[in-house]
């Protein structure tokens with residue numbers, strides 16, 4: 698009995714010093730509305746999927762993560778890419794390309810890059826046209842939504858909506874803004 702007690706005593710300081718981190722955050726639109734049913738996948742530093750959750754009232758939460766390691770979050774949301782897209786969006790991107798009416802915000806520039814080529818070109822217009830006409834039902838790379846980290850954590854250039862960061866401290870908040878690819882006049886539904 699004494700030996701077991703001593704053993705537990707020896708373990709106890711380890712349990713006290715092992716630090717765990719809670720990671721949570723909100724996903725919202727540019728206008729600040731919380732967005733539900735965003736799928737948030739959490740991967741460890743080996744690229745192994747730890748768990749998947751959905752935002753509720755705009756919020757996701759992961760608890761009891763080992764501190765000091767790199768983690769990766771990947772966000773996605775279901776829905777047809779035609780959501781929010783019309784000839785109006787087409788005209789806005791066309792006018793930007795013609796320098797008649799440049800898109801006014803960085804977020805719109807990102808959302809106008811439909812094929813993910815890091816530039817806005819006629820190819821984006823052609824994909825948008827084909828989507829509106831029903832010729833295609835997905836964009837290259839299955840791009841549909843675009844998520845931006847509020848704290849400017851850059852997205853993985855090779856994988857859309859994927860963010861890797863080191864986790865430390867007892868509580869980490871990471872908030873994201875969701876944009877709809879191709880939607881220039883903000884008519885997409887986030888339900």
Ligand SMILES: [Ca+2]
Nearest residue numbers: 810812814816
């Ligand atoms: Ca492009």
Ligand SMILES: [Ca+2]
Nearest residue numbers: 781880882884
């Ligand atoms: Ca639109």
